[in-house]
Amino acid sequence: MEPRMRPNNFSKDSMGLKIEELALQEVCEKIPTPFYIYSEANLVETASAYLQNSNANDLICYSVKANGNINLLKVLANLGMGFDVVSVGELKRALKAGAEAKKIVFSGVGKSESDLKFAAEQGIYSINIESAHEVELIKNLKESPRVSLRINPDMAANTHPYIETGKSDCKFGISETEALEIAKTYSSSEINLVGISAHIGSQITDTELFFELAEKLQALAEQIKKLGHNVDHIDVGGGLAIDYQLENQYDPAQLVKELKEKITGYDLLMEPGRSIVAQSGAVVTSVITEKTNGQRDFLVVDVGMNDLMRPALYSARHTIEEVQDSNAESKNYEVVGPVCETADSFGQNHNLNAKTGDQLIIYSTGAYGSSMGSNYNSRPKPAEILVSKDSFKVIRKAESFEDLIRLEEI
């Protein structure tokens, strides 16, 4: 069999899979599957790659929506990262993790008056405005928060249609024309307009798009400055891809370096999520049963689309490997979950030598995995585990049936 590629800090020896210095089998003996597991070293490496070429005034804001577990946020806050949030819930998570308010940006197409008031009261770095209505609401706040205009630059990110956010037919941001209108209508004493931002989509493989975007935002910032506003930063959003096939690595350090060369006279702000946390996380699952329908061989596993939605939602394919090599015959399996939906499949043609009772690992699931999880089919959410060198800790307990019905009036 071909040697498999794995994310950094995941390896295999004769004892089976290891995360950092910890044998995964050890975790499997103590924690029932399914569970999410993260490598702290992997998380620190990718976050540090973003930070290494940025200056003290630049801000790399981890996008909390990718994975909001407070323990992971703490690791990132300790490195000096900022945070990008899209709800008051995410803002509270970041603050609870010890983030400095002045390192938080708040984006989102539908922020309510009370959301804006709460964010302003915290004294965050910037509220990224996405409509003229928001400007009116902000103008009336006594705090006069720092704001940035989130532009819809009408650029295709050439990604899955569900995660394209910068084309003119998307709901996000405002057009350049509208941004100039706002900058003309309101004086710098009415709104504290300090930034121009955009986020064109997720899983972007062509880094040239970031440079094109930076150029557009910078040109607009110059015009807005001429109208009397003190624009101090350009926010190019998030979106850098990861390779789910584990063959290539996109290089955040290089991206930041080149962006810094292109953006002059402004601080750089970025909002990466996936590229920071995706490769640090994996799902460990057990094979409930093997079955065939005469045309396909299935491995039915105990993790479902409610726990890991990406394959069902985006037709995403994650690399799957055995935790321990078993003596079963290798076959091309379709790996499917137990949820009552045909979409609950992790894809066909996974060449695996697993049998009932064995454990599998599904890689690259640290981003948009647990954070998109649900209780569909009344399935409690799985535990989350953080590995650091040769030890691990539970950073979210597995939910129980009681957790599922706790808020129901019975």
Ligand code: PLP
């Ligand atoms: N910023 C905003 C406004 C977003 O909507 C998103 C994700 O959709 C991100 C940042 C993070 O994107 P990614 O996880 O692809 O880096």
